[in-house]
Amino acid sequence: MTKIVVIGGSAAGPKAAARARRLDENAEITIIQKSPDLSMASCRDFS
Numbered sequence: 001m002t003k004i005v006v007i008g009g010s011a012a013g014p015k016a017a018a019r020a021r022r023l024d025e026n027a028e029i030t031i032i033q034k035s036p037d038l039s040m041a042s043c044r045d046f047s
């Protein structure tokens with residue numbers, strides 16, 4: 001089984017993980033994200 005670790009869970013990381021899943025449905029894919037939010041890009045002002 002292929003093991004894939006993606007560092008960063010904002011925009012590119014989850015995109016890469018999703019692509020890896022489509023390429024290999026059996027791969028073990030782990031996203032490591034520093035901040036508490038996943039897939040939260042910096043586009044919007046949250047203030």
Ligand SMILES: Cc1cc2nc3c(=O)[nH]c(=O)nc-3n(C[C@H](O)[C@H](O)[C@H](O)COP(=O)(O)OP(=O)(O)OC[C@H]3O[C@@H](n4cnc5c(N)ncnc54)[C@H](O)[C@@H]3O)c2cc1C
Nearest residue numbers: 007008009010011012013032033034035040041042043044
């Ligand atoms: C103010 C602002 C407004 C923007 N507005 C727009 C817009 O309107 N439209 C648009 O298309 N783009 C916009 N952008 C750009 C868009 O937000 C970025 O292009 C996009 O977020 C890049 O995504 P990324 O995944 O490549 O990198 P990042 O968003 O930088 O994600 C990297 C992730 O990796 C995590 N990380 C870093 N180091 C580690 C580590 N050692 N271990 C674990 N996790 C780690 C970080 O916590 C972060 O979540 C804006 C950016 C800013 C700052």
